[in-house]
Amino acid sequence: MFSAVSRQYCTRYDVKRIALQLQPGVVAAAERVCHLDLLFEAGYRVQFKLQGELALLGESLSRIDADGTLTAMAGQGDSAAQEPLLERFFKSIEGRLQRIRHEQEVQNIRYLGNTFVLHGRTVFDVVADEDGRLTIEMHRGSERQQAMLLASALLDGLYDGSIVPR
Structure with a gap:
């Protein structure tokens, strides 16, 4: 099966694969939970759980690949019927995908030798790093002030x- 919506979102957020695993509630009346395991192109992995109606996606799918390939559970095979549900699914996790991407971008920033801007006004360079204590030079016109x-x-x-x- 194939999903254009899945390919679009996976491409946008550099998701290599999403594994879905539906977990039963503790008691029969409990809301079901779908465990999501996202693997990103950069090699890192994020896991979280999805509850509610969209968790039921785990009943029909076990995997979503970056190219839009859907791996269906046994007896589930209509990708056209899945598209609206997949679109709602991705919209519901899009905020998390954005935060994950932002966190990864922040984690990849090198401090030493870079220039930063504080509150859109104060420009400073990181000139030394001694065990997490950074020496910075704030730009004050043509002068530099160390801190x-x-x-x-x-x-x-x-x-x-x-x-x-x-």
Whole structure:
């Protein structure tokens, strides 16, 4: 089976494969949960659970590949019927995919030798890194003013968007 929607979202977010595994509730009346295991092209993996109506996608599919190939569970084979459900599925996890991509981008930023901007105004260069204590030079016109910054504070700023690479 093939899904254009799946190929589009997997391409957009560099997802190599999504494995789906439906898990029964603890009691018969409990809401079912679908365990998702996402493997990204860069080699990292993220796992989370999906509840509600969209968790039932795990009843019909066991895998979604980047090229749009769907691996159906036994007896499930109509990809056209799956497209609207797959579109809702991807829209429901799109926020998570965006956060995962942002986190991965932040994790890949090299501090030393790079220039950053704090709150859109203060420009600084990271000139040294001693065990997570960064020496920075803030741009003050043509002058540079040295200061210290913890690598964890820079990382926090990159995550929340108050600091951006230049």
